[in-house]
Ligand code: MF3
């Protein structure tokens with residue numbers, strides 16, 4: 061039998077004695093597990109120094125998205141957006157995380173109208189008046205990862221599509237409000253799903269969010285349709301994305317057979333997505349990247 065002595069240094073690397081650091085935390089999680097809850101593994105709990113390094117990565121990610129926001133307009137190709145992201149990320153001595161990730165060929169995802177996510181930038185795709193587009197940026201700085209995305213309305217967008225973009229942002233914000241220690245991941249998911257459905261929209265079920273920070277995609281997988289009181293217990297130090305994909309029509313999606321990346325809505329109706337990276341803290345949460 062091996063006990064972690066309460067007077068030994070804590071497993072988190074703080075240098076503080078276990079009993080003064082994560083001891084109560086571990087006790088609390090153990091009680092949650094006895095009650096049948098899903099609890100995070102230790103490697104999902106970020107240490108203060110890791111959090112600091114991830115914040116630095118996120119500063120770059122936010123700056124890159126700010127640059128996109130300033131320059132995006134009708135007439136720009138998604139290839140140009142890719143070049144902006146590539147250059148701006150490099151200017152900050154970081155690397156775009158999507159590039160060559162599981163074979164992804166570009167530095168950013170650009171998903172227009174009925175494209176749900178993972179759109180591949182191309183010189184043939186020109187942004188036009190009335191488009192809604194998601195630009196999804198992810199940064200690797202010194203091996204630490206950040207990930208967030210924003211929607212942009214190009215020129216004169218129809219009221220229906222504008223509303224989809226706005227409600228999707230509200231879904232993300234309402235989900236965020238549920239993120240606090242010892243709540244359930246499902247509390248966040250249901251807040252997202254309820255708001256989308258109240259507007260007649262459907263939340264994509266087949267693609268979720270993810271833990272992030274030490275890897276681009278970590279555990280846990282994050283659903284936006286799970287019910288309140290289900291899924292993983294949220295513990296301080298966990299970091300994950302809130303990135304619901306909300307469809308104007310059916311929630312069904314399919315992947316492009318030729319490029320194996322681009323995800324479309326089954327019915328061809330528009331889809332929107334906003335993504336933030338959030339840290340669970342002792343007294344609530346902190347938005348790390350947006
Ligand atoms: N940035 C996307 C996300 O939010 C992941 C894209 S995978 C890639 O999780 F390879 F396409 F970059």
Ligand code: CO
Pocket residue numbers: 207208269270301303335
């Ligand atoms: Co993500």
